[in-house]
Amino acid sequence: MFYWGLNLIIFQQLFAVDIFQIIFWLIVLLVVIAFIASAIRIVREYERVVVFRLGRCIGTKGPGIIFLLPFVDRPVKIDLRERYLEIPHQTCITKDNAPVDIDFLIYYKVLDPLKSVLQVQNFEGAAVGIATTTLRAVVGDILLDDVLAKREEINNILRVKLDEVTERWGVKVTTVEIREITPPRDVSEAMIKQMAAERTKRAMILEAEGKRESAIRVAEGERQAAILKAEGERKAAILRAEGYAQALETIYKAASKVDPKTMALQYLEALKALGQTPATKFIFPMEFTQLLAPVRKFLESSSEVKSEKEGEQ
Numbered sequence: 001m002f003y004w005g006l007n008l009i010i011f012q013q014l015f016a017v018d019i020f021q022i023i024f025w026l027i028v029l030l031v032v033i034a035f036i037a038s039a040i041r042i043v044r045e046y047e048r049v050v051v052f053r054l055g056r057c058i059g060t061k062g063p064g065i066i067f068l069l070p071f072v073d074r075p076v077k078i079d080l081r082e083r084y085l086e087i088p089h090q091t092c093i094t095k096d097n098a099p100v101d102i103d104f105l106i107y108y109k110v111l112d113p114l115k116s117v118l119q120v121q122n123f124e125g126a127a128v129g130i131a132t133t134t135l136r137a138v139v140g141d142i143l144l145d146d147v148l149a150k151r152e153e154i155n156n157i158l159r160v161k162l163d164e165v166t167e168r169w170g171v172k173v174t175t176v177e178i179r180e181i182t183p184p185r186d187v188s189e190a191m192i193k194q195m196a197a198e199r200t201k202r203a204m205i206l207e208a209e210g211k212r213e214s215a216i217r218v219a220e221g222e223r224q225a226a227i228l229k230a231e232g233e234r235k236a237a238i239l240r241a242e243g244y245a246q247a248l249e250t251i252y253k254a255a256s257k258v259d260p261k262t263m264a265l266q267y268l269e270a271l272k273a274l275g276q277t278p279a280t281k282f283i284f285p286m287e288f289t290q291l292l293a294p295v296r297k298f299l300e301s302s303s304e305v306k307s308e309k310e311g312e313q
Contacts, residue, residue: 038070043077048113050076060113078113082174085124087131089182092139094147101182102139104155106131106162107175115170123169127162131176134161144183148191151178 043049043062051058052074060078068075085106091099106127110116120126138157139147147154159176166173183191 035070039067041066041068041075046079046081048078048080050078050113050117052076057114057118076117078110078116080110080113082107082109084108085127085131087128087135089180090132090135092136094139094144095141096143098144098187099184100139100144100147101180102135102178103180104131104135104158104176104178106173107177108166108171108173110170111172112170115168120169123166123171126169127166127171130165131158131162134158144187148181148183151181154178 041049042065045063048060048062049066050060051068053069053072058073061075085108087104087106089101089103091101093099108127116123135158138154138161142150142154155176155178159173162176163173
């Protein structure tokens, strides 16, 4: 009985020793794993890590796997990608004392991670403050109409002025974009009325120009038509004259071959046709007696021939 009790005590002591050792080595293993995990960091391609060792900056590390001394090195991660700041509505007074609300975006990119950490405590807050004060200064030197019309110029001025300040922080302001400009209500109503009047004026000008162009085209068409008509009438008159001349020439050639007796008969036929008309008065020109002279000669010759024939009988 005593033997079994002694064996049990020895077994318990051996087992207790093994449990303590196992717990000890487990603790050591966990400490080593934690040490390694805190010493190894993975930095992405678009990131850099500024390392402070016991409060002193020792430079930047990354990208890839970097090693740090646990509890000694303090890393500060910097994103190198282009980011933007949204500046809320800012009420600014223009040069002609008109209040306008402006909100815009600032696009920036970190070029020097060391300066962005060592030279400024909170870049975003500092950038917002500088942007608002710079915006008021810029808008204060510009008239309201120019603020509404020269948005791109204001963007460039803001970008240059902000970049001059942020350059010492290792940050580059790439773009400044005004998103919205809200003028006062009465100015907006006046602008709407002015825009409506301008559109009405443009419509009237376009209508007048259209009528003028139409009148010019109509007049040009009428002129071309008159020219073509006159040209056609001229050619027709020329053709008629040529035809009449040819007809007269033909008549003259035919009349030159006709003897006086035939002409006298034609004159008699003409007198006969005049006698058949219902008119009661006939007006003959003085030259008509000369036209009848061949007829008279023809009649006299005809009567002499007839009397000679009768005498012979």
